[in-house]
Amino acid sequence: MYRSCPLCEATCGVAIEIEGDRVLSVRGDDADPFSKGYICPKGTALADLHHDPDRLTTPLVRDGAMWKKVGWDEAFDLVAQKLVGIRKAYGKDAVAVYQGNPTAHNLGLLTYGQLLMRTLGTKNAYSATSMDQLPHMLAALLMFGNQLLMPVPDIERTDLFVCLGANPLASNGSIMTAPDVKSRLKAIRDRGGKVIVLDPRRTETAEKADQHHFIRPGTDAALLLAMVHVLFAEKLVRGRLAVTGLSELEAAATAWTPERAAPITGIAADEIRGLARALATTPRAVLYGRIGVCTQEFGGLAAWLCYAVNALTGHLDEPGGLMFTTPAVDPLPLAAMLGFDGGFARWKSRVSGKPEFGGELPISALAEEIETAGNGEDKVQIRALLTSAGNPVLSSPGGPRLEEALKTLDFMVSIDPYLNETTRLAHVILPPTSPLERSHYDLALNAFAVRNVAKYAPPTFERSPEARHDWEICLALWTRIGVPSKLGAGSKLVHRLLGKLGPEAILDLALRTGPHGFGRGGMSLGKLRKSPHGIDLGPLEPRLPARLGHADKHVHLAPAEYLADLVRLERKHASPPNGNLVLIGRRHLRSNNSWMHNSERLVKGPPRCTLLIHPDDAAARGLSEGGAAKVSTRKGAIELPVEISDEMMKGVVSVPHGWGHNRSGTRLRVAEANPGVSVNDIVDPALIDELSGTSVLTGLAVTVAKA
Numbered sequence: 001m002y003r004s005c006p007l008c009e010a011t012c013g014v015a016i017e018i019e020g021d022r023v024l025s026v027r028g029d030d031a032d033p034f035s036k037g038y039i040c041p042k043g044t045a046l047a048d049l050h051h052d053p054d055r056l057t058t059p060l061v062r063d064g065a066m067w068k069k070v071g072w073d074e075a076f077d078l079v080a081q082k083l084v085g086i087r088k089a090y091g092k093d094a095v096a097v098y099q100g101n102p103t104a105h106n107l108g109l110l111t112y113g114q115l116l117m118r119t120l121g122t123k124n125a126y127s128a129t130s131m132d133q134l135p136h137m138l139a140a141l142l143m144f145g146n147q148l149l150m151p152v153p154d155i156e157r158t159d160l161f162v163c164l165g166a167n168p169l170a171s172n173g174s175i176m177t178a179p180d181v182k183s184r185l186k187a188i189r190d191r192g193g194k195v196i197v198l199d200p201r202r203t204e205t206a207e208k209a210d211q212h213h214f215i216r217p218g219t220d221a222a223l224l225l226a227m228v229h230v231l232f233a234e235k236l237v238r239g240r241l242a243v244t245g246l247s248e249l250e251a252a253a254t255a256w257t258p259e260r261a262a263p264i265t266g267i268a269a270d271e272i273r274g275l276a277r278a279l280a281t282t283p284r285a286v287l288y289g290r291i292g293v294c295t296q297e298f299g300g301l302a303a304w305l306c307y308a309v310n311a312l313t314g315h316l317d318e319p320g321g322l323m324f325t326t327p328a329v330d331p332l333p334l335a336a337m338l339g340f341d342g343g344f345a346r347w348k349s350r351v352s353g354k355p356e357f358g359g360e361l362p363i364s365a366l367a368e369e370i371e372t373a374g375n376g377e378d379k380v381q382i383r384a385l386l387t388s389a390g391n392p393v394l395s396s397p398g399g400p401r402l403e404e405a406l407k408t409l410d411f412m413v414s415i416d417p418y419l420n421e422t423t424r425l426a427h428v429i430l431p432p433t434s435p436l437e438r439s440h441y442d443l444a445l446n447a448f449a450v451r452n453v454a455k456y457a458p459p460t461f462e463r464s465p466e467a468r469h470d471w472e473i474c475l476a477l478w479t480r481i482g483v484p485s486k487l488g489a490g491s492k493l494v495h496r497l498l499g500k501l502g503p504e505a506i507l508d509l510a511l512r513t514g515p516h517g518f519g520r521g522g523m524s525l526g527k528l529r530k531s532p533h534g535i536d537l538g539p540l541e542p543r544l545p546a547r548l549g550h551a552d553k554h555v556h557l558a559p560a561e562y563l564a565d566l567v568r569l570e571r572k573h574a575s576p577p578n579g580n581l582v583l584i585g586r587r588h589l590r591s592n593n594s595w596m597h598n599s600e601r602l603v604k605g606p607p608r609c610t611l612l613i614h615p616d617d618a619a620a621r622g623l624s625e626g627g628a629a630k631v632s633t634r635k636g637a638i639e640l641p642v643e644i645s646d647e648m649m650k651g652v653v654s655v656p657h658g659w660g661h662n663r664s665g666t667r668l669r670v671a672e673a674n675p676g677v678s679v680n681d682i683v684d685p686a687l688i689d690e691l692s693g694t695s696v697l698t699g700l701a702v703t704v705a706k707a
């Protein structure tokens with residue numbers, strides 16, 4: 001059986017050998033045209049996930065301190081009755097929703113899940129976006145006219161890959177779907193090209209690069225402005241695209257000389273000049289910025305400037321540069337139909353005035369919106385929460401506060417296969433089928449793939465009659481709650497039709513009407529079924545200006561929102577850095593956020609939830625390898641083992657996130673035996689990029705001492 005691995009963004013093809021209802025082996029699918037046999041260690045753990053004895057298979061309803069198994073209809077009726085009652089009593093904003101990261105890998109949640117979550121019509125919609133890629137989406141909206149128009153590096157044809165705040169060797173690419181990044185980066189060097197990494201840690205990617213520069217966390221915007229300065233000062237600006245805002249961007253960077261940026265960033269002025277010149281003079285080059293760029297105090301500015309530097313150097317929408325994909329399913333019309341509407345700051349959160357983006361509020365607002373009493377029809381307190389595929393108690397800043405807030409809800413329901421640190425606080429848990437029991441198509445991730453590809457897989461195992469897919473759960477709730485859809489005002493006919501269709505029919509329609517549909521060789525679900533290893537649809541192609549969402553069909557280089565935010569950057573850097581130790585995160589190839597820790601094969605070996613610290617910083621604090629350190633902020637302290645390494649920049653320490661499986665009431669036996677600590681317990685949720693609302697997870701001031 002062949003399918004794509006749904007555990008990270010790389011979408012590797014896997015070949016699964018089964019016998020009866022058991023998985024015998026999972027290996028890379030050599031015939032997959034995109035991943036060509038590559039899988040990482042997580043891929044083989046698909047079997048662990050499927051056979052995990054801790055995975056829930058029947059709905060659970062809280063009964064005091066115990067959980068009671070109930071039938072699906074009873075569970076659906078109870079959830080609908082509670083949610084409808086709360087909506088009626090307090091208004092639709094009283095019901096909040098939270099969608100976790102695995103949603104992006106799940107055909108059912110990307111179709112029927114959105115119908116449910118988006119059409120509930122609540123302003124209290126939250127997701128992992130505001131702890132992740134929101135600044136890129138904001139830049140896509142403001143510069144290209146649609147929040148989903150995020151360009152990806154054409155890594156297959158570039159000759160210079162400059163990687164800022166990203167570690168694709170551990171993440172396998174993010175907003176850059178690229179299985180086996182290691183080989184792809186090696187190929188750049190083999191063809192005479194260069195890989196340059198800028199990161200506060202000498203990461204796995206940096207180890208394989210031609211150059212690595214340490215950069216002080218949170219200073220990417222200063223570096224990028226200095227590069228923009230060099231491009232204008234040395235008349236290196238080029239490109240075929242029609243743009244607006246060129247002179248405004250030049251003016252914005254005038255004061256940001258490399259000499260000014262050098263002491264802020266820790267990168268020498270000559271190096272900054274060299275980077276800008278190399279990008280401008282290499283015919284096929286790209287600057288790729290990712291999670292470290294987004295999750296910092298100036299994440300909005302930094303993400304904008306990443307795209308702007310590519311545009312100024314003529315590498316936007318050009319082979320080898322930063323390009324837009326042509327996936328078999330065009331996500332733009334589909335997303336619009338399912339309720340995603342692009343927009344920014346159309347409203348603010350009730351309690352602290354954080355900006356809305358794409359119909360969602362920043363996750364940092366969730367706890368306060370639950371805690372704070374409402375005062376009127378438009379100022380509604382959250383009374384109920386629906387979570388899906390997420391564990392915000394571990395994955396979002398201020399976990400302990402959110403945990404306490406969740407306990408006060410009138411009602412909480414979680415669509416999730418695990419009793420985890422968040423779902424244990426729910427009143428009802430609705431567990432969906434395992435990834436191997438459902439069909440798979442990468443609706444979202446193909447839109448960010450470095451080649452245009454398409455692949456569909458039917459379920460490896462048929463679901464039992466007692467089980468329910470995510471989409472069936474969402475449809476059952478949607479139907480019972482009776483919320484309207486953009487497809488037709490909530491009529492019974494639409495509900496019945498959607499019930500009969502299922503995600504495959506929606507997929508088939510989207511394939512047939514997509515860019516590779518009727519007119520160009522007839523892409524359809526039937527065609528994909530006949531190609532179980534997937535279909536290669538060719539390299540990325542220039543898509544601008546046609547693809548731009550702006551009516552003027554120009555790339556907007558200097559949106560007013562960014563120019564206004566530059567004042568905040570100036571203020572920040574008016575005085576020199578204070579010399580505090582600062583914190584960054586990190587990712588391991590065997591882990592993905594909070595949900596891969598219940599597989600023995602992925603957590604075995606030395607502990608991975610450690611404090612990484614430079615030898616000089618360790619010595620100054622009397623820390624020894626393997627000893628315990630206490631890391632503190634004004635929000636609290638965590639203790640964890642010390643790992644000393646000169647891979648860290650001096651003055652910077654690193655703790656991975658997603659750990660902290662030591663809360664009572666979970667059912668994750670392997671994770672509980674390897675708990676680690678949650679770094680989010682000490683991250684202040686009030687710290688956000690004030691422009692975009694994204695949580696600040698990079699460059700946080702911490703105190704480190706011997707525990």
Ligand code: SF4
Pocket residue numbers: 005006007008009010011012038039040041042043044172179180
């Ligand atoms: S790299 Fe990602 S998609 Fe590929 S096998 Fe590993 S977890 Fe799965």
